[in-house]
Structures are given as structure tokens and as C-alpha cells.
Amino acid sequence: MKKLFILLIVLCLPVPVFSQGVFRIGNGAEPQSLDPHLISGVPEHRIYVSLFEGLVAFDPKTADPIPGVAESWTISKDGLTYAFKLRKDAVWSDGVRITAQTVVDSWLRCLNPETAAEYASLLTGVIQGADEYNTKKAGPEGVGLKALDNNTFQMTLKSPAPYALGMLGHYAFAILPMHAIQKYGKDWTKPENWVSNGPFVLAEWKPQDRIVVKKNSKYWDAAKVKLDQVVYYPIDDNNTAFNMYLNGELDWQSVTPRERIEEAKKRPDFENAAYLGTYYYIFNQTKPPFNDARARKAFSMAVDRKELVEKVTKGGEFPALSYVPPMSGYKPMAGLTENVAEAKKLLGAAGFPDGKGFPKVTILYNTSESHKKIAEYLQQRWEQTLGVKVDLVNQEWKTYLDTRRDGKMGGYEFARAGWIGDYKDPYNFLFMWLSDNFDFNDGRWKNTQYDALVAKANGMAAGPKRMEVFQEAEKILIEQDQAIMPIYWYTTLNMIDVKKWEGWYPNVLDIHPTKFVSPKK
Amino acid sequence: MTKYVIQRFLGLIPTLFVIITLSFFIIRIAPGGPFSYERALPKQVLENIEKRYHLDESLLVQYGRYVLDILRGDLGPSFRYKDYDVNHYIKISLPNSLVLGLLSLSLAVILGISTGLISARRQNSTIDYLSMSVAVIGISVPLFVVGPVLMYFFAMKLNLLPTSGWIMSGDRWTTVLMPMATLTLPYFAYIARLSRASTLEVLQSDYVRTARAKGLSEPVIMFKHVLKGALLPVVSFLGPAFANIVTGSIVVETIFRIPGLGRYFVQSALNRDYTLIMGTVIVYSAILLIMNFIVDIIYGFMDPRISYR
Numbered sequence: 150m151k152k153l154f155i156l157l158i159v160l161c162l163p164v165p166v167f168s169q170g171v172f173r174i175g176n177g178a179e180p181q182s183l184d185p186h187l188i189s190g191v192p193e194h195r196i197y198v199s200l201f202e203g204l205v206a207f208d209p210k211t212a213d214p215i216p217g218v219a220e221s222w223t224i225s226k227d228g229l230t231y232a233f234k235l236r237k238d239a240v241w242s243d244g245v246r247i248t249a250q251t252v253v254d255s256w257l258r259c260l261n262p263e264t265a266a267e268y269a270s271l272l273t274g275v276i277q278g279a280d281e282y283n284t285k286k287a288g289p290e291g292v293g294l295k296a297l298d299n300n301t302f303q304m305t306l307k308s309p310a311p312y313a314l315g316m317l318g319h320y321a322f323a324i325l326p327m328h329a330i331q332k333y334g335k336d337w338t339k340p341e342n343w344v345s346n347g348p349f350v351l352a353e354w355k356p357q358d359r360i361v362v363k364k365n366s367k368y369w370d371a372a373k374v375k376l377d378q379v380v381y382y383p384i385d386d387n388n389t390a391f392n393m394y395l396n397g398e399l400d401w402q403s404v405t406p407r408e409r410i411e412e413a414k415k416r417p418d419f420e421n422a423a424y425l426g427t428y429y430y431i432f433n434q435t436k437p438p439f440n441d442a443r444a445r446k447a448f449s450m451a452v453d454r455k456e457l458v459e460k461v462t463k464g465g466e467f468p469a470l471s472y473v474p475p476m477s478g479y480k481p482m483a484g485l486t487e488n489v490a491e492a493k494k495l496l497g498a499a500g501f502p503d504g505k506g507f508p509k510v511t512i513l514y515n516t517s518e519s520h521k522k523i524a525e526y527l528q529q530r531w532e533q534t535l536g537v538k539v540d541l542v543n544q545e546w547k548t549y550l551d552t553r554r555d556g557k558m559g560g561y562e563f564a565r566a567g568w569i570g571d572y573k574d575p576y577n578f579l580f581m582w583l584s585d586n587f588d589f590n591d592g593r594w595k596n597t598q599y600d601a602l603v604a605k606a607n608g609m610a611a612g613p614k615r616m617e618v619f620q621e622a623e624k625i626l627i628e629q630d631q632a633i634m635p636i637y638w639y640t641t642l643n644m645i646d647v648k649k650w651e652g653w654y655p656n657v658l659d660i661h662p663t664k665f666v667s668p669k670k
Numbered sequence: 671m672t673k674y675v676i677q678r679f680l681g682l683i684p685t686l687f688v689i690i691t692l693s694f695f696i697i698r699i700a701p702g703g704p705f706s707y708e709r710a711l712p713k714q715v716l717e718n719i720e721k722r723y724h725l726d727e728s729l730l731v732q733y734g735r736y737v738l739d740i741l742r743g744d745l746g747p748s749f750r751y752k753d754y755d756v757n758h759y760i761k762i763s764l765p766n767s768l769v770l771g772l773l774s775l776s777l778a779v780i781l782g783i784s785t786g787l788i789s790a791r792r793q794n795s796t797i798d799y800l801s802m803s804v805a806v807i808g809i810s811v812p813l814f815v816v817g818p819v820l821m822y823f824f825a826m827k828l829n830l831l832p833t834s835g836w837i838m839s840g841d842r843w844t845t846v847l848m849p850m851a852t853l854t855l856p857y858f859a860y861i862a863r864l865s866r867a868s869t870l871e872v873l874q875s876d877y878v879r880t881a882r883a884k885g886l887s888e889p890v891i892m893f894k895h896v897l898k899g900a901l902l903p904v905v906s907f908l909g910p911a912f913a914n915i916v917t918g919s920i921v922v923e924t925i926f927r928i929p930g931l932g933r934y935f936v937q938s939a940l941n942r943d944y945t946l947i948m949g950t951v952i953v954y955s956a957i958l959l960i961m962n963f964i965v966d967i968i969y970g971f972m973d974p975r976i977s978y979r
Contacts, residue, residue, distance in 0.1 A: 179751070179937075181750055181751055181752055182751065182752040182753045183753060184752065184753065187752045189707065189709065262714055262715055262718045263718055263722075265711065265715045265716075265718050265719040265722070266715075267707055267709060267711060268709070269712075269715065270709065270712070273712075283712065283714070283715065284712055284713075284714045284715070285714045335753075338753045339753070355762075355839060355929065356751070356754070356759060356762060356763075356929065357763065357929035357930075357933055357934075358836070358839045358927070358929040359839070382927070384927060385924045385933065385937075386924050386925050386927075388818060388925075389818075389821070389833060389834050389924075389925055389926070389927060392821055392822075392825065392826060392833045392834075393833050393834060395826065396825055396826055396829075396832075396833050398832065398833060398834075545940065546702075546940065547700075547701065547702030547703075547706060547940070547941075547942055548700070548701045548702055550702060550706055550707075550708060551701040551702040551706060552701070554710070588709070588710035589710075
């Protein structure tokens with residue numbers, strides 16, 4: 150009887166599951182798909198980076214492009230033509246060779262309007278003829294992609310976009326096993342049919358439970374891959390994920406719940422780093438009062454962003470007076486310094502001295518505790534400093550998107566928004582505010598000078614002159630017009646013990662390829 | 671009796687049909703759609719997707735198409751989770767919810783009825799007050815408080831149990847304990863209070879007084895005569911309770927990472943995943959209708975005052 154009792158206790162005790170080569174990741178949401186052309190989102194991207202490799206891969210320290218399936222490349226003098234030399238030993242996990250034609254076919258599949266890839270815009274923005282094919286104005290023959298021979302792939306751009314190379318690691322530019330897709334059709338992503346070319350292949354997929362990938366022995370760089378398995382857990386509840394990490398059930402947890410940030414900050418395994426993105430409010434410029442730049446500037450200058458990030462968000466965020474976050478080659482704009490007296494003066498000049506007569510304005514945000522706290526802070530701040538009345542409205546995500554995008558922002562005067570960069574270039578932030586960009590420019594700000602400058606910079610070759618033109622454009626966006634109100638630049642809130650795991654480094658794109666991760670001896 | 675049973679069962683079908691029809695149209699009223707993303711799709715691409723999923727057709731045509739598909743047992747593709755279809759997701763998640771629901775409800779019934787009976791027999795004693803206090807706590811404290819509190823104590827502080835996971839996913843059997851405890855509590859509470867109240871009522875009734883007068887022993891009175899009568903309200907509670915516990919356990923499934931139907935229920939609504947919403951609604955409604963039906967039949971057997979003609 151005693152023996153049985155002891156056995157029962159032993160069976161209950163949680164055994165620390167630390168099998169040498171297994172890396173367990175808290176991956177946020179259940180992925181929409183494992184087909185790189187049908188996804189969008191960070192959890193999907195993390196899985197993609199383990200299973201596939203594009204022409205270029207990501208440097209684990211900087212997230213900059215390093216050779217992937219392409220071992221080298223040349224760029225023409227005018228910056229428009231790229232020729233990639235593919236590795237001869239690049240094969241699929243079933244042994245079939247990856248050729249330049251595979252790359253052409255894969256990218257055409259992404260552009261194919263039938264595929265309806267959400268991120269085809271990354272290709273249509275830079276590749277010649279891509280937009281016409283994607284919007285059904287022309288056929289695939291006009292797209293600037295060519296297989297010069299089995300090992301040489303050529304792409305022709307419509308402008309010398311210097312960020313194009315860095316984008317090629319993104320899943321929009323995935324190289325896909327076209328032979329498997331042809332054979333299995335829609336079922337090609339099922340574990341039993343799986344074929345991919347990355348450091349890992351799909352071993353198991355239990356929806357809402359876990360995705361297990363195991364080392365791909367046919368990967369050209371398999372010798373460098375130290376992990377046997379990576380397990381991705383889609384965890385809806387951030388609190389549970391955090392608990393799992395603290396309890397040793399996860400090795401890397403990607404999001405720390407805001408309510409437990411103070412607890413996390415005390416730990417050495419809390420990785421708090423800059424993240425390439427901006428949290429901001431959009432001003433509705435289709436009607437008063439924010440059709441007047443003076444009112445917009447007044448509101449922006451009345452905020453104390455330092456207090457907001459220290460007392461409200463507490464995640465180590467960077468107060469932001471400009472929109473484009475710091476990146477190499479681009480110095481962030483100074484913006485308009487916070488100054489309550491100046492703000493009051495501007496509001497007076499706009500016709501509302503001491504806030505008298507200023508209409509009640511409403512902030513629209515998508516339902517979430519953290520957005521609510523920020524909105525409440527701003528509401529209070531503006532009421533105190535400017536003497537105005539501010540209301541708050543929250544809507545569930547899809548409803549909020551619908552409202553924000555209806556051409557008049559649902560009648561609300563501001564809407565909360567956030568943007569994470571897809572690649573490290575100011576264009577990825579500034580293109581959103583072009584006058585005709587109705588997908589993003591929800592406040593309908595219009596400035597033809599800005600449009601011209603952005604278009605000009607976009608057509609220039611890489612270099613400081615190009616960056617200067619972007620800076621002039623952002624000066625108009627922020628300092629001259631205050632078209633939007635940046636609040637802070639994002640930070641990441643990862644939990645991982647880098648004393649136990651090497652090869653994981655914080656970087657501004659928050660990309661951590663599992664290829665380089667290994668348990669420390 | 672048999673005729674009644676068959677008639678009742680056939681009557682479920684039009685009810686289900688009405689539910690399906692109403693749901694189909696209501697979910698499409700919500701703003702936004704399955705393909706409205708932050709990064710908007712170009713117009714021609716969006717047109718393509720809508721054509722592929724027949725969203726460009728008139729609502730009535732879409733409805734007709736959907737009904738024909740259901741009749742063939744095809745619940746359609748998921749708009750959000752593109753690699754498998756709705757049938758597959760329901761097939762893999764329903765058993766998890768069913769097992770969690772059945773285990774929790776069974777425990778709640780056993781504990782609840784025993785507690786109710788004992789409390790009623792020993793009315794106003796310490797044990798009565800104690801168990802009814804626990805019951806009030808069980809009804810008032812929300813699941814999303816109980817769950818994390820249990821996780822905090824048993825997993826984090828005492829290190830006795832894993833934080834989350836599910837036995838049917840291949841994790842240790844101990845993963846059932848906290849979710850079960852969390853989910854059982856409110857149902858145990860209701861059942862305990864219900865059975866206590868009905869037992870008290872039955873104990874005052876004439877036929878029990880007669881049994882006592884005849885000199886029958888307490889255990890015989892309790893189990894042969896009182897129990898059946900006391901159970902009647904519990905039985906009618908169990909029908910909807912079972913259906914509710916299977917998909918209403920969304921909170922427990924989310925907190926403890928159980929891959930059940932409840933999670934799809936809410937996520938599909940947020941994603942405007944029309945087909946998955948419909949799939950979960952149909953399953954939930956079918957379970958609810960069938961369980962109510964079974965309860966009605968059992969009730970008829972248990973209560974000699976009711977006869978079906």
C-alpha cells in the first residue's frame with residue numbers, strides 16, 4: 150500500500166523536461182497556415198524561419214541579410230538588376246534540387262491573384278511588372294523574374310530600392326516546393342506530405358496545441374544546426390505563457406503580460422530591447438478641429454511622453470516625437486518639443502484660447518487594457534493642460550479596423566494605431582502617409598510636397614542623399630504638419646535565459662532564427 | 671411512449687434548422703469580414719478571394735449553397751485557418767471538450783448530490799453551513815479567477831502539477847486536475863444547492879412521512895424514496911448544463927491550454943471566420959437540443975406523476 154502511495158506521488162511530480170536538443174517556444178497565436186503565401190503575423194513568421202530558407206537568411210545578431218539558398222549575388226550599377234548564384238547543394242527535404250526556376254515559380258505563385266497572398270505587396274512594391282500581374286492587368290510573362298540557368302536567378306526592380314535585399318528573408322519571398330504543391334495541392338502543408346528546405350522540417354501539428362519541427366538532415370548547413378527539435382506552443386493566455394516560462398516549461402516566451410512587467414523586470418532573463426515600430430495616434434483631418442495643423446500640434450506638444458512610458462506603459466518604451474524609429478543611416482527627426490505653454494498658444498491661435506469652445510473630441514482604440522490605460526492618461530493630460538474635453542471609445546479589432554478605414558474614421562477625431570516595420574528602411578514607414586494611400590492614410594492627410602519627396606527618395610540609389618530626402622519628407626509629416634502623433638517606439642518583452650541558450654540575440658526586428666540556437670554546455 | 675420519443679426527436683430537426691438560418695444571417699451583420707486585415711488587400715486580390723469563397727454571391731444564394739453542403743456533412747473550409755477544413759477542427763477539438771465536460775460534470779454531480787443530501791438531512795448544522803458557503807463561493811467566484819489561483823498555488827508555488835496542457839495531447843495525466851477542479855466548482859455549487867433545496871422539500875412530503883410511519887430505516891427512505899424526487903430538478907438542470915460545460919468552458923480551455931471547441935467558438939467570432947462560427951454553433955446547438963431531449967425522457971421515467979401519451 151505504501152509503495153503504491155509513493156508511486157502515485159512520483160507520477161505526479163513534474164519532471165523538468167529539459168531534453169538536450171529541444172527548444173520550446175511560447176508562440177502567441179495559432180498560425181493561420183504553414184503555407185508562406187497564406188500567412189501574415191509574427192507567430193507565423195517564427196515558424197516560417199525554422200521550416201524554410203529564402204535566397205537570403207537572417208543574421209541572428211542584426212537580422213541583416215546573409216547568404217541563404219543564394220550563396221552570392223551581384224547588383225548592377227543602376228541598382229535595378231540582381232543576379233543570385235544559388236548553392237549547388239541546396240535541396241528540398243525529399244532530395245529534389247532547388248533551381249532558379251523554382252524561385253521564379255514560387256514568387257509568381259505569391260503574385261498570382263488567385264493565391265490572394267496578403268503580403269504580395271512586398272513584391273509588387275519593388276519588382277518590375279509585379280503589380281500589373283497581381284492586379285490582373287497583365288500576365289506573369291511581364292514580371293521581372295528570370296532563371297538564367299539552373300543556378301542563376303535574376304530579378305529586375307522598378308526602382309533601385311536598397312532595402313530589397315533585406316526583404317528577401319520575408320515569407321512573401323519564400324522559395325516553395327512547387328513539385329510537392331503540384332502533387333498534393335492544398336494538402337501539401339500536412340505533416341505526412343511535408344517538404345521544405347529550412348534547418349527544420351515539420352514533424353507534428355496539433356492545432357491549438359503544438360507544432361513540432363525536427364532537424365532537417367538534408368539542409369545544406371545541417372552541420373551548424375545544434376537543436377534536434379523545436380516546439381511551438383500557441384498560447385492564447387499571456388499569463389499562462391508567462392507562468393509556463395517561470396515554471397521551466399518554456400525556454401523562450403515572446404510576450405510578457407503588462408500586469409506582470411514589474412515582476413519580469415527584476416529578472417536577468419527579461420530581454421527588453423528596441424523593436425522597430427511606432428505607437429501613434431492618427432488625426433482625423435476630414436473635419437474640424439484636427440483639419441487645423443495648429444490644433445494637432447497643440448495636442449502633440451501637450452503630452453509628456455516620458456511620464457507616459459515610465460508610469461503607464463512601463464515596458465522600457467522610447468518616447469517618440471517622430472515617426473520613423475532609429476535605424477542605421479537614418480537619424481530620427483527631432484519633432485516638435487513638448488511644451489505646454491507653446492501648446493496652449495497654438496490652441497489659442499487656432500481659435501480656442503484656454504480650450505474655450507473646443508469641441509469634445511473622441512479617441513477610438515481597439516479593446517485592450519494597455520490601449521485603454523494610454524488613452525485614459527492622454528484624456529486626463531489634455532483635459533488638465535489644454536482645458537478640453539476628451540471621450541474614449543473602444544471597439545473590437547475587426548470592427549475598429551472597419552471604422553478607422555471608412556474614409557472619415559467613423560467620425561472620431563483620433564484613432565490609436567501601431568506599425569511594426571517589415572524591413573529596415575524609412576520607406577516602410579513613410580509610404581503609409583502618401584495622399585493616395587487609402588489603405589493606411591485613414592486620417593486623409595494630403596500634402597503633395599510630401600508625396601513628391603517620398604517618390605523622389607524611393608527612386609534614388611542607396612546612400613546618405615536618399616536618407617536626406619526622406620528626412621525632408623518626414624520634416625513635413627511631423628514638424629510642419631503634425632499629420633500624426635507619434636507616442637513611443639516599441640520594445641520587445643522576451644523572456645529567455647541567455648546563460649542557458651546561446652545563439653539568441655536581441656535585435657530590432659525581433660527575429661531569432663532557431664538555426665543558430667543551442668543549449669550552452 | 672415510443673411514438674412520443676420519435677415525435678420529439680424528429681421535432682429537433684426544424685429547431686436546428688431555424689438556429690442555423692438565423693445564425694447564418696446574424697453573423698454577417700457584424701462589421702468587418704474574414705478578409706479585412708490591417709494590411710489591406712488590393713481590390714482585385716480581394717475580389718478573387720471573395721469569388722473563391724462565394725462571398726461575392728447574394729446572401730440567399732450563399733445560404734442555399736451552405737444548406738446543401740451541410741446536408742452532405744460538409745461544414746466548409748475555415749476562412750482563417752487555411753490548411754484544414756471546419757469538419758477537421760471540430761473532429762479534433764470536440765473530444766477534448768467532451769472529456770473535460772463529462773469528467774467535470776460527473777464529479778460535480780456526485781459531489782453535489784451527496785453534499786445536497788447530507789446538508790438537507792442535517793439542516794442548519796455546521797456541515798450544512800460549511801458546504802453551502804463553499805457553494806456560494808463556487809457560484810460567485812469567476813472561472814478566470816479560480817483557474818489562475820489554482821495554477822499559482824499548485825504549479826508555481828508547490829510545484830506539484832504542470833501549469834497547463836492536456837492529457838489527450840500526450841501530456842501527463844495530472845494536467846486534468848486543475849481544469850477539472852476549476853470547471854467542477856460552479857456546477858457542484860449549483861447542484862449542491864438545488865439538491866439540498868429539493869431534498870428539503872421532499873423530506874416534508876406526505877409519502878416520505880408515510881414511509882417513516884411505516885417504520886422504514888433512514889437509508890432506505892433516503893435512497894429508495896427521497897433520492898428520486900430530490901433529483902428531479904437536478905436532472906432538468908443537467909441537460910443545458912452539459913451543453914454549456916462543453917463549449918462554455920472556453921475560459922478554462924484558454925487558461926489551461928486545452929485544445930477544445932470553446933476556443934474556436936470565440937476565436938472564430940473575432941476572426942469573422944463565418945464557416946467555423948457556423949460549425950461551432952451547429953455542434954453546440956445539436957448537443958444542447960439532444961441533451962434537453964434526453965433529459966425530458968429521463969424525467970418521464972423518473973417522475974411517476976408524468977405520463978407521455
